[in-house]
Amino acid sequence: MGEAKRIPVGGIEVEFEESGSGDPPFVLVHGFTGSRDDFVDVLPALAAERRTLLPDNRGHGGTSNPGTPEGYTLEQLSDDLAGFLRAQGIGRCHLLGHSLGGMIALRFVLQHPDTVGSLVLMDTSPHAIGLMPREVLDAGARIAREHGMGALAAGMRANPPWERSPAAKRTADRMGQERFWSRIEAKLLAMDPEAFASLAAVLADQEPVTDRLAEIGCPTLVLVGEEDLPFLEPSRLMASAIPNARLHVVPNAAHSPQFENEPDWLHAITTHLRGAD
Numbered sequence: 001m002g003e004a005k006r007i008p009v010g011g012i013e014v015e016f017e018e019s020g021s022g023d024p025p026f027v028l029v030h031g032f033t034g035s036r037d038d039f040v041d042v043l044p045a046l047a048a049e050r051r052t053l054l055p056d057n058r059g060h061g062g063t064s065n066p067g068t069p070e071g072y073t074l075e076q077l078s079d080d081l082a083g084f085l086r087a088q089g090i091g092r093c094h095l096l097g098h099s100l101g102g103m104i105a106l107r108f109v110l111q112h113p114d115t116v117g118s119l120v121l122m123d124t125s126p127h128a129i130g131l132m133p134r135e136v137l138d139a140g141a142r143i144a145r146e147h148g149m150g151a152l153a154a155g156m157r158a159n160p161p162w163e164r165s166p167a168a169k170r171t172a173d174r175m176g177q178e179r180f181w182s183r184i185e186a187k188l189l190a191m192d193p194e195a196f197a198s199l200a201a202v203l204a205d206q207e208p209v210t211d212r213l214a215e216i217g218c219p220t221l222v223l224v225g226e227e228d229l230p231f232l233e234p235s236r237l238m239a240s241a242i243p244n245a246r247l248h249v250v251p252n253a254a255h256s257p258q259f260e261n262e263p264d265w266l267h268a269i270t271t272h273l274r275g276a277d
Contacts, residue, residue: 001245003017004016004062005017005018006062007084007087007088007103008087009051009080009083009084009087010079010080010083011064011066012058012064012066013063013064014055014056014058014063014064014080014083014084014087015036015055015056015061015062015063016038016050016053016054016055016056016084017036017043017049017053017054018049018051018053018054019043019044019046019052020046020047020048020049020050020051020052021050021051022050022051023092024050024090024092024094024117025050025051025052025053025090025093025094025096026046026049026051026053026093026096026273027052027055027081027085027090027093027094027095027096028046028052028053028054028095028096028098028101029055029057029081029095029096029098029101029102029104029105030054030056030057030060030061030098030099030100031098031099031100031101031102031123031124032099032100032199032200032203033060033081033184033187033188033191033196034060034061034098034099034100034187035056035060035061035062035187035190036054036055036056036061037061037186038098038256039181039258040054040259041258041259041262042258042262042265042266043088043268045266045267046266049131049270049273049274050094050273053088054215054224055081055084057077057080057100057101057104058071058072058076058077058080058192058195059192059194059195059196059199060187060190060191060192060195061190061192061259062190063177063189065191065192065195066192066194067192067193067194068194069194069197069198070259072194072195072198072199072202073202074103074104074107074156074202074206075107077104078104078107078108078111078240081104081105081108082108082111082112082115085115090115090265091115092114092115092116092117093115093116093117093184094116094117094118094119094120094273094276095108095109095116095118095119095240096119096120096122096269097119097120097121097122097124098122098123098124098256099122099123099124099243099255100124100199100203101122101124102121102122102123102124102125103124103125103126103203103206104171105119105121105124106121106124106126106209106216107115107209109216109218110209110212110215110216112219113215113216113218115175115273116218117218117276118119118217118218118219118220118221118272118273118276119216119218119219119220119221120141120220120223120269120272121220121221121222121223121235121238122223122224122247122257123223123224123225123228123231123235123255123256123257124231124234124235125231125234125235125238126208126209126210126213126234126237126238127206127208127209127210127228127234128204128205128206128208129203129230129231129234130204130230131203131230132224134204137200137201137203137204140152140196140197140200141196141197141198141200141201142197143155144191144193144194144196144197145193145194145197147191148193149188149191149193149196152188152196153184153188153189156184156188157181157185163247165227165254165255165262166227166254166263167225167227167252167253167254167255167256167260168254168255168256168260170252170260171256171259171260175259181268192268197239204225210237210241213237213238213241213242214241214242214243216243216244217243217244218244218248218276219244219272219275219276220238220239220241220242220244220245220271221246221248221268221269222238222239222242222245222246222247222248223248223257223265223268224234224247224249224250224255224257225249225250225251225252225253225254225255225256225257225260225261226249226250226251226252226254227252227254228254228255229255231255232249235247235249246272248268250264250265250268251264252264253265
């Protein structure tokens with residue numbers, strides 16, 4: 001990752017990266033177990049278009065790790081985003097949310113509609129998705145709390161979940177297994193164990209916002225990898241329910257299309273942003 005900046009937001013410090021110039025800026029919110037590293041490879045291309053900011057969510061990356069379950073809610077993460085934008089003097093932005101970040105972005109745009117000039121909902125859902133059995137999530141939470149994120153990372157490396165995704169496997173082969181894994185391991189080791197445990201439960205138990213999608217009035221791009229099977233139907237649902245939305249399915253990609261098919265992802269994003277301007 002590049003040079004990080006830190007800024008106080010409420011009771012935490014948010015670490016972020018930014019590049020480029022021009023308003024309104026583009027703000028990208030990463031997903032569960034991620035960090036701004038999920039977008040640093042595409043930051044130069046995005047920054048050539050406009051000012052681009054990559055914040056780390058609380059409990060992730062370089063942002064504060066409070067260490068307690070309080071605050072690890074979608075509502076608090078949305079409030080953190082609002083505080084971050086205020087601290088940066090940003091009154092209006094284009095907003096992208098990936099996976100958990102998309103769930104944050106949905107709640108943010110519903111609460112702060114005038115702040116969002118356009119929205120990108122990437123491989124996300126307006127409701128809970130059963131990505132894995134609850135007992136598996138609970139077991140991961142126990143490992144994180146009792147033995148730390150290093151133990152969890154070791155378990156994931158021994159049984160890599162991305163091996164079940166052809167697109168992720170192709171990306172690992174292209175990057176090289178060591179670089180691919182080291183990035184994932186670094187993000188896991190930076191996480192607050194309580195963030196992993198609490199947000200895993202939030203993902204499984206969240207209240208849906210499906211019945212409020214029609215309230216979103218800004219231009220919206222719903223973007224999903226064609227191999228990201230759990231998120232295809234939620235993406236179609238959002239694209240049909242949000243009045244000014246367009247669906248783009250990224251070929252040869254799964255849950256992280258910015259890695260798995262970067263050219264198509266960048267074309268879809270830049271086309272959306274130029275149209276929204």
